[in-house]
Amino acid sequence: MLDDSEFTGDHVWWMTSRGPSRIVGTAIHNGHAVRGALASRMALDGDARLREEDPFTAETIHDLANRIVFQRSRFEIDLNRARDAAVYQRPEQAWGLNVWREPLSATELAESLALHDAYYSMLESYLRDVEAQYGAFVVLDIHSYNHRRGGASGAPTQAVEAPDINIGTISMDRTRWAPVVDTFMDFCADYDFLGRRLDVRENVAFQGRGEQTRFIHERFPESGCAIAIEFKKIFMDEWTGVPDWQAISALRSLIAASVPVLESALREVA
Numbered sequence: 001m002l003d004d005s006e007f008t009g010d011h012v013w014w015m016t017s018r019g020p021s022r023i024v025g026t027a028i029h030n031g032h033a034v035r036g037a038l039a040s041r042m043a044l045d046g047d048a049r050l051r052e053e054d055p056f057t058a059e060t061i062h063d064l065a066n067r068i069v070f071q072r073s074r075f076e077i078d079l080n081r082a083r084d085a086a087v088y089q090r091p092e093q094a095w096g097l098n099v100w101r102e103p104l105s106a107t108e109l110a111e112s113l114a115l116h117d118a119y120y121s122m123l124e125s126y127l128r129d130v131e132a133q134y135g136a137f138v139v140l141d142i143h144s145y146n147h148r149r150g151g152a153s154g155a156p157t158q159a160v161e162a163p164d165i166n167i168g169t170i171s172m173d174r175t176r177w178a179p180v181v182d183t184f185m186d187f188c189a190d191y192d193f194l195g196r197r198l199d200v201r202e203n204v205a206f207q208g209r210g211e212q213t214r215f216i217h218e219r220f221p222e223s224g225c226a227i228a229i230e231f232k233k234i235f236m237d238e239w240t241g242v243p244d245w246q247a248i249s250a251l252r253s254l255i256a257a258s259v260p261v262l263e264s265a266l267r268e269v270a
Contacts, residue, residue, distance in 0.1 A: 010035045012071045013115060016126065019065025022134035022266060023259050024127070027061060027142050028079045028119075028212060029054035031071040038076060038108065043101045049075050050241050052095060054144040059248050060231070061142055063256035066130065068123070075099055077112045079119050080143075080210035086116045123212070124219055131223050136270035138180060138262050139226040140255065141212050145205060147232050152239040163201040164193075168208020168228030171217050176269065177225040183265040184227060184258060191254050194247065206230050225266070 012033070032053055034042065042049075058069040070079060075094070078086045087109055088094035104112075130137045145166070147157040156162070165188055169181055181202075189200040208228035216226035235247035 010037075014068060014070045014072075014119065014122070016069075016122075017065065017067040018126070018129070021065040021259065021263075022130060022137040023064060023262050024066040024068070024130060024137060024139045025061030025064040025142060025255065026068045026070075026139060026212065027054065027057040028068070028070040029074050029143055030056070030058040030069055032073050033071050034073050034076045035111075038104075038112075041101055041104070041108075042075065043098050044075065047241065048097065049073055051146065051238060052097070054142075055241065056236060056243055056248050057142045057144055057231070060251045060255050061140065062252055064140075064259065068126065070119070072115070077115050079116060080212050082211050083113060083116050086211075087112050120215060123215070127216065127220060127224060131220065136223045136225070136266055137220075138266055139213075139216055139224065140258075141210070141226055141228045142231070142255075143206075143210075143229065144231045144233050144235075146238045148238055152237075159199065161205060162232055163204050164198040164232050164234060165200040166205045166230040166232070167200065167202045168206045168210070168213070168230065169202055170207040170209055171214045172208070172225065172227075173217070173221070179268045180225050180262060180265045181227060183261060187258055187261045188254060191257070193254065194250050205232075223270075225269075 030053070032046070032050060032055065053074055061067050075088060078088065085093065087104065088099045089103065091098050127137065147162045148154060149157070167181065167185055174181070185200050185202065188198060191198060206228065210228055213226040213228050216224045231251060235251060236243045
């Protein structure tokens with residue numbers, strides 16, 4: 001059971017790093033913190049929240065020069081949903097979970113939505129800076145997903161419906177960015193992941209319909225290639241939250257090793 005006392009507070013929204021690269025990694029569902037005023041209002045305990053968050057995704061982009069990591073829980077504000085759906089107010093918005101003990105006030109809701117606004121303002125400014133320096137760029141929008149929804153002892157989702165890495169591309173100009181996406185997928189599929197090859201497929205479990213990739217492709221149609229990457233939770237126990245650090249390290253190495261490959265592919269397009 002998590003001790004949520006260390007995950008409450010109002011001081012950190014996100015952390016960014018900026019370096020000499022046209023490759024950007026984001027982990028916008030990595031966070032677990034909830035602002036203090038809302039923590040006591042939540043009907044969910046920390047373990048229930050963690051199960052639907054994307055813990056350890058920040059670790060996978062740790063070696064990238066350009067990184068954005070969101071520190072707040074998606075149960076406070078989900079940056080990967082459109083603004084009008086970014087706060088889970090009904091169970092059907094949150095995997096059937098009852099998030100709040102009672103409905104949020106208009107003031108509380110507005111404060112959460114202001115964070116959504118602030119993030120996307122920061123993101124556009126950040127990417128404009130990368131664009132000004134390099135022209136075209138790639139955003140690796142890292143997420144993870146559960147594959148044992150039948151319970152801790154239940155059978156996992158059949159492999160045909162649950163690739164190790166799901167690449168979501170629905171919001172991009174797939175033809176324009178084909179050299180980048182196809183090269184990245186081939187690289188991931190050929191990577192030696194702890195002695196085996198990963199199952200890498202496109203638009204199977206998810207299609208990349210999240211708000212962040214949509215926003216990037218809308219604001220940067222000629223220069224921004226945002227790839228939605230969903231790692232199946234093969235790097236942790238999704239029910240206990242216990243990480244497999246060897247697997248996390250291997251995914252971190254994969255992402256780091258993909259940078260020169262992506263840089264080369266991007267030069268073919270830009």
